[in-house]
Amino acid sequence: EAAVTQSPRNKVTVTGGNVTLSCRQTNSHNYMYWYRQDTGHGLRLIHYSYGAGNLQIGDVPDGYKATRTTQEDFFLLLELASPSQTSLYFCASSLLWGPSAEQFFGPGTRLTVL
Amino acid sequence: GEQVEQRPPHLSVPEGDSAVIICTYTDSATAYFYWYKQEPGAGLQLLMSVFSNVDRKEEQGLTVLLNKKDKQLSLNLTAAHPGDSAVYFCAVSGGSNYKLTFGKGTLLTVTP
Numbered sequence: 613e614a615a616v617t618q619s620p621r622n623k624v625t626v627t628g629g630n631v632t633l634s635c636r637q638t639n640s641h642n643y644m645y646w647y648r649q650d651t652g653h654g655l656r657l658i659h660y661s662y663g664a665g666n667l668q669i670g671d672v673p674d675g676y677k678a679t680r681t682t683q684e685d686f687f688l689l690l691e692l693a694s695p696s697q698t699s700l701y702f703c704a705s706s707l708l709w710g711p712s713a714e715q716f717f718g719p720g721t722r723l724t725v726l
Numbered sequence: 727g728e729q730v731e732q733r734p735p736h737l738s739v740p741e742g743d744s745a746v747i748i749c750t751y752t753d754s755a756t757a758y759f760y761w762y763k764q765e766p767g768a769g770l771q772l773l774m775s776v777f778s779n780v781d782r783k784e785e786q787g788l789t790v791l792l793n794k795k796d797k798q799l800s801l802n803l804t805a806a807h808p809g810d811s812a813v814y815f816c817a818v819s820g821g822s823n824y825k826l827t828f829g830k831g832t833l834l835t836v837t838p
Contacts, residue, residue, distance in 0.1 A: 654831055655817075657825055
Protein backbone atom coordinates (compact mmCIF):
# COMPACT_ATOMS: atom_id res chain seq x y z
CA GLU A 613 0.00 0.00 0.00
CA ALA A 614 1.13 3.54 -0.79
CA ALA A 615 2.89 5.30 2.05
CA VAL A 616 2.57 9.06 2.26
CA THR A 617 4.03 10.88 5.23
CA GLN A 618 3.78 14.51 6.21
CA SER A 619 5.72 16.73 8.57
CA PRO A 620 5.18 18.46 10.82
CA ARG A 621 1.83 17.11 11.99
CA ASN A 622 1.04 20.34 13.77
CA LYS A 623 2.42 23.84 13.27
CA VAL A 624 1.65 27.20 14.83
CA THR A 625 3.02 30.39 13.33
CA VAL A 626 2.25 34.09 13.38
CA THR A 627 0.89 36.33 10.66
CA GLY A 628 3.67 37.10 8.19
CA GLY A 629 5.62 34.03 9.18
CA ASN A 630 7.36 31.65 6.81
CA VAL A 631 6.17 28.03 6.83
CA THR A 632 7.20 24.95 4.89
CA LEU A 633 5.11 21.79 4.94
CA SER A 634 6.77 18.59 3.80
CA CYS A 635 5.42 15.49 2.11
CA ARG A 636 7.18 12.31 1.14
CA GLN A 637 5.85 9.26 -0.69
CA THR A 638 7.77 6.05 -0.99
CA ASN A 639 5.93 4.20 -3.72
CA SER A 640 7.46 5.76 -6.80
CA HIS A 641 4.27 7.61 -7.66
CA ASN A 642 4.52 10.19 -10.39
CA TYR A 643 1.86 12.59 -9.20
CA MET A 644 1.67 14.45 -5.92
CA TYR A 645 -0.94 16.86 -4.65
CA TRP A 646 -1.48 19.41 -1.91
CA TYR A 647 -5.00 19.98 -0.59
CA ARG A 648 -6.45 22.08 2.17
CA GLN A 649 -9.45 20.99 4.17
CA ASP A 650 -11.73 23.52 5.82
CA THR A 651 -15.02 23.05 7.54
CA GLY A 652 -17.79 23.59 5.05
CA HIS A 653 -15.51 23.26 2.03
CA GLY A 654 -14.34 19.69 1.81
CA LEU A 655 -10.88 19.32 0.25
CA ARG A 656 -9.61 21.86 -2.24
CA LEU A 657 -6.60 21.40 -4.50
CA ILE A 658 -3.80 23.92 -4.02
CA HIS A 659 -1.00 22.62 -6.28
CA TYR A 660 0.06 19.38 -7.88
CA SER A 661 3.04 17.98 -9.70
CA TYR A 662 3.74 15.18 -12.14
CA GLY A 663 7.42 14.84 -11.44
CA ALA A 664 10.55 16.39 -10.04
CA GLY A 665 10.82 20.02 -11.05
CA ASN A 666 7.22 20.20 -12.27
CA LEU A 667 4.46 22.27 -10.71
CA GLN A 668 0.85 22.70 -11.74
CA ILE A 669 -1.60 25.20 -10.30
CA GLY A 670 -4.66 23.90 -8.56
CA ASP A 671 -7.94 25.53 -7.68
CA VAL A 672 -6.90 27.66 -4.68
CA PRO A 673 -3.22 28.57 -5.28
CA ASP A 674 -3.15 32.14 -3.99
CA GLY A 675 -0.63 32.63 -1.18
CA TYR A 676 1.03 29.26 -1.74
CA LYS A 677 4.13 28.12 -3.52
CA ALA A 678 5.17 24.53 -3.98
CA THR A 679 8.26 22.71 -5.07
CA ARG A 680 8.85 19.09 -6.10
CA THR A 681 12.51 18.43 -5.46
CA THR A 682 12.52 14.70 -6.15
CA GLN A 683 10.01 12.10 -7.14
CA GLU A 684 9.48 11.40 -3.45
CA ASP A 685 9.36 14.91 -1.96
CA PHE A 686 6.81 17.69 -2.42
CA PHE A 687 6.87 20.86 -0.33
CA LEU A 688 4.25 23.52 0.27
CA LEU A 689 5.55 26.98 1.09
CA LEU A 690 3.70 29.81 2.78
CA GLU A 691 6.04 32.81 2.64
CA LEU A 692 3.78 35.36 4.32
CA ALA A 693 1.32 33.32 6.29
CA SER A 694 -2.10 34.80 6.99
CA PRO A 695 -4.86 33.70 9.40
CA SER A 696 -6.97 32.67 6.38
CA GLN A 697 -4.42 29.92 5.76
CA THR A 698 -5.23 28.26 9.07
CA SER A 699 -6.35 24.86 7.87
CA LEU A 700 -5.72 21.13 7.72
CA TYR A 701 -3.36 20.34 4.85
CA PHE A 702 -3.23 16.99 3.10
CA CYS A 703 -0.69 15.65 0.70
CA ALA A 704 -1.60 12.86 -1.70
CA SER A 705 0.07 10.86 -4.42
CA SER A 706 -0.99 8.74 -7.36
CA LEU A 707 0.83 6.62 -9.88
CA LEU A 708 -1.11 7.93 -12.85
CA TRP A 709 -3.02 11.02 -13.86
CA GLY A 710 -6.65 10.89 -14.73
CA PRO A 711 -10.02 10.32 -13.20
CA SER A 712 -9.42 6.64 -12.56
CA ALA A 713 -6.13 7.17 -10.76
CA GLU A 714 -6.48 6.39 -7.07
CA GLN A 715 -4.96 8.98 -4.78
CA PHE A 716 -3.34 7.95 -1.51
CA PHE A 717 -3.43 10.50 1.28
CA GLY A 718 -1.06 11.38 4.06
CA PRO A 719 -2.23 11.93 7.66
CA GLY A 720 -2.40 15.71 7.37
CA THR A 721 -0.72 18.76 8.89
CA ARG A 722 -2.73 21.10 11.04
CA LEU A 723 -1.52 24.68 10.56
CA THR A 724 -2.59 27.56 12.78
CA VAL A 725 -1.69 31.11 11.85
CA LEU A 726 -2.17 33.52 14.74
CA GLY B 727 -16.78 24.05 -13.07
CA GLU B 728 -17.97 20.95 -11.33
CA GLN B 729 -19.83 21.40 -8.06
CA VAL B 730 -20.66 18.69 -5.57
CA GLU B 731 -23.27 18.99 -2.85
CA GLN B 732 -23.18 16.43 -0.06
CA ARG B 733 -25.85 15.81 2.55
CA PRO B 734 -26.44 15.51 5.39
CA PRO B 735 -23.51 17.28 7.06
CA HIS B 736 -24.15 15.32 10.26
CA LEU B 737 -25.75 11.92 10.69
CA SER B 738 -26.28 9.93 13.88
CA VAL B 739 -27.62 6.38 13.78
CA PRO B 740 -27.89 3.62 16.39
CA GLU B 741 -25.73 0.55 15.97
CA GLY B 742 -27.25 -1.90 13.52
CA ASP B 743 -29.20 0.70 11.57
CA SER B 744 -28.34 1.80 8.06
CA ALA B 745 -26.87 5.17 7.16
CA VAL B 746 -27.29 6.90 3.81
CA ILE B 747 -25.18 9.76 2.47
CA ILE B 748 -26.06 11.47 -0.79
CA CYS B 749 -24.07 13.61 -3.21
CA THR B 750 -25.29 15.48 -6.24
CA TYR B 751 -22.96 16.74 -8.95
CA THR B 752 -23.42 19.15 -11.82
CA ASP B 753 -21.24 18.02 -14.75
CA SER B 754 -22.98 15.37 -16.84
CA ALA B 755 -19.58 14.35 -18.27
CA THR B 756 -18.35 13.24 -14.85
CA ALA B 757 -17.13 9.70 -15.19
CA TYR B 758 -15.54 8.55 -11.92
CA PHE B 759 -16.99 8.56 -8.46
CA TYR B 760 -15.33 7.93 -5.13
CA TRP B 761 -16.20 7.55 -1.48
CA TYR B 762 -13.55 8.27 1.14
CA LYS B 763 -13.55 7.72 4.91
CA GLN B 764 -11.60 9.95 7.27
CA GLU B 765 -11.06 8.79 10.81
CA PRO B 766 -9.95 11.28 13.48
CA GLY B 767 -6.33 12.34 13.01
CA ALA B 768 -5.93 10.35 9.83
CA GLY B 769 -5.88 10.96 6.12
CA LEU B 770 -8.56 9.95 3.68
CA GLN B 771 -9.00 6.27 3.00
CA LEU B 772 -10.59 5.19 -0.27
CA LEU B 773 -13.67 3.05 0.40
CA MET B 774 -15.00 2.49 -3.06
CA SER B 775 -14.72 3.81 -6.58
CA VAL B 776 -17.17 3.38 -9.43
CA PHE B 777 -17.10 4.20 -13.09
CA SER B 778 -20.09 5.79 -14.75
CA ASN B 779 -21.18 2.56 -16.45
CA VAL B 780 -22.00 1.06 -13.04
CA ASP B 781 -25.36 1.75 -11.36
CA ARG B 782 -24.77 -0.25 -8.21
CA LYS B 783 -21.74 -1.61 -6.43
CA GLU B 784 -21.60 -3.53 -3.17
CA GLU B 785 -18.57 -4.32 -1.06
CA GLN B 786 -18.28 -5.38 2.57
CA GLY B 787 -21.49 -3.88 3.89
CA LEU B 788 -21.29 -0.79 1.68
CA THR B 789 -23.55 -0.06 -1.28
CA VAL B 790 -22.92 2.70 -3.77
CA LEU B 791 -25.75 3.73 -6.07
CA LEU B 792 -25.25 5.95 -9.09
CA ASN B 793 -28.20 7.73 -10.70
CA LYS B 794 -26.80 9.47 -13.75
CA LYS B 795 -30.14 10.87 -14.79
CA ASP B 796 -30.41 12.83 -11.54
CA LYS B 797 -26.62 13.22 -11.20
CA GLN B 798 -26.77 11.64 -7.77
CA LEU B 799 -24.41 9.34 -5.95
CA SER B 800 -25.21 7.65 -2.66
CA LEU B 801 -23.42 5.57 -0.06
CA ASN B 802 -25.39 3.18 2.08
CA LEU B 803 -23.79 1.60 5.14
CA THR B 804 -25.90 -1.36 6.15
CA ALA B 805 -25.86 -2.47 9.79
CA ALA B 806 -23.57 0.34 10.90
CA HIS B 807 -21.29 -0.25 13.90
CA PRO B 808 -19.35 2.20 16.08
CA GLY B 809 -16.19 1.60 14.05
CA ASP B 810 -17.94 3.22 11.10
CA SER B 811 -18.00 6.55 12.95
CA ALA B 812 -15.96 8.96 10.82
CA VAL B 813 -16.24 11.72 8.26
CA TYR B 814 -17.23 10.49 4.80
CA PHE B 815 -16.47 12.36 1.60
CA CYS B 816 -17.68 11.83 -1.90
CA ALA B 817 -15.47 12.93 -4.78
CA VAL B 818 -16.00 13.02 -8.53
CA SER B 819 -13.73 13.35 -11.53
CA GLY B 820 -13.57 13.10 -15.28
CA GLY B 821 -15.86 15.85 -16.40
CA SER B 822 -14.31 18.98 -17.81
CA ASN B 823 -11.03 18.15 -16.07
CA TYR B 824 -9.39 15.25 -14.32
CA LYS B 825 -9.08 16.84 -10.90
CA LEU B 826 -11.05 15.49 -7.98
CA THR B 827 -13.91 17.63 -6.74
CA PHE B 828 -14.93 16.80 -3.18
CA GLY B 829 -18.16 17.14 -1.30
CA LYS B 830 -18.05 18.94 2.04
CA GLY B 831 -18.20 15.77 4.09
CA THR B 832 -20.64 14.00 6.40
CA LEU B 833 -19.82 13.34 10.04
CA LEU B 834 -21.32 9.95 10.83
CA THR B 835 -21.76 8.93 14.45
CA VAL B 836 -22.87 5.39 15.23
CA THR B 837 -24.09 5.06 18.81
CA PRO B 838 -23.82 1.75 20.69
